């Protein structure tokens with residue numbers, strides 16, 4: 058049955074997406090891990106935010122070495138998450154609520170448990186051999202080149218049986234697929250079509266800009282940091298050709314919205330990936346704003362984040378994508394990042410103000426906002442000290458590598474505690490009952506003990522909560538055209554505490570001013586803007602995060618972690 062799809066042009070430009078990491082969302086069986094029925098059970102909670110699209114992360118058959126991003130069967134649900142009937146019920150229940158389902162598509166690599174790989178590994182002349190990337194050892198018998206895995210260590214694994222290496226840009230059990238092979242591309246078209254026919258409305262395409270490799274597989278001479286080989290496979294030679302093929306064969310025929318996760322990409326490529334005239338993706342994730350606390354681009358070293366760089370990156374991408382006709386997927390948080398609340402603001406004394414500040418600052422920008430589970434109730438990082446609490450393969454690998462680099466166990470554990478992807482993978486905090494209402498079993502990862510005062514139930518019942526702040530922002534996006542089409546203009550000039558910007562169209566403007574500091578800040582609007590403000594027919598505070606309601610004026614004092622959005626009706 059071909060579900061009735063939303064045919065209106067670009068309905069997703071006024072939409073907001075809620076990202077669900079199923080393993081940590083809601084457990085209905087007592088297994089200690091979340092499941093599909095657990096998501097279905099909470100759809101009214103998500104609908105209550107005004108969410109339009111739910112992004113469900115991988116629930117396919119998987120050995121769970123990378124929590125489902127190591128797919129062993131693209132066509133079946135892993136029993137740990139439930140059944141295909143559970144999935145069909147989720148689709149049905151979303152449709153009933155006029156919500157849409159986006160699923161994760163992981164086709165840069167498959168699990169080494171996939172039958173394709175098992176066949177490929179069995180012999181060099183197996184028909185599936187060229188589904189993956191195999192190379193003879195280098196002259197010294199080692200890996201074919203010096204590319205490094207993004208999870209640490211070499212990006213090649215040696216297969217004794219056939220005497221060749223295979224490429225693994227991530228975990229050693231995640232074998233890169235060979236997209237040069239048209240049979241691989243057809244397999245991907247087939248699996249996308251299967252899920253489209255099941256009524257899925259969207260695809261989140263995992264590290265999709267890595268699928269085209271330089272076929273010479275050269276060594277990286279280290280001349281361009283980080284020198285780990287990524288320049289030979291990131292936004293590679295045939296990537297746009299491959300994406301256009303998927304768009305032509307699946308995205309467009311089935312009216313699927315798509316978001317490409319772009320690892321280490323560029324603005325120019327993201328304009329190409331997301332400009333509608335290119336017929337590739339609807340929008341793109343990029344990570345430049347989440348590397349402003351990486352010293353020299355190095356994730357596993359620490360430094361305070363550079364506030365000016367953060368504002369510059371956000372502004373450059375707003376202006377660049379607007380000018381280029383691209384479309385941003387807007388986010389602070391996801392399952393691979395520490396919580397922005399801890400990373401960029403105050404998750405303790407000003408936790409509530411900070412959570413609302415991050416929401417207002419992001420939701421005033423141009424793009425489609427993504428809310429990652431727990432963000433809407435102000436969940437912070439756990440700041441664990443005991444390395445044994447961590448589950449993430451990347452974190453565990455990097456702890457060992459940091460020790461080998463000479464860090465003490467305490468230093469290595471601290472770096473992992475700040476950087477680990479597990480920071481955002483703690484179970485959702487539903488209420489103040491035992492184990493936050495997440496599971497009746499033993500949770501797969503530790504639950505944050507702060508659930509008695511940080512939980513969803515309490516916030517749904519409190520109209521002044523972070524949850525309802527998100528609800529109001531999501532509602533504004535549906536009401537105000539200027540949030541969709543307004544030209545972005547930055548209003549602060551390198552202010553040490555304030556980020557201020559405007560969105561402007563013919564009829565109206567909005568202004569967002571946020572104080573990213575614990576001290577009160579004085580801010581002056583640019584002269585040109587103040588002149589326009591004096592002629593405005595009406596100025597209204599749309600949303601704020603403190604008890605006061607500051608009047609938008611040329612010179613203002615902004616409270617610690619104060620954040621406000623005003624609407625100006627142009628005269």
Ligand code: TEU
Nearest residue numbers: 123126163207227263264320356393451
């Ligand atoms: O993430 C790719 C990615 O950009 C991060 O994993 C990053 O490369 C990593 O943390 C090193 O800094 C996607 C998925 O979101 C992630 O969960 C998967 O582990 C990864 O791809 C492999 O599928």
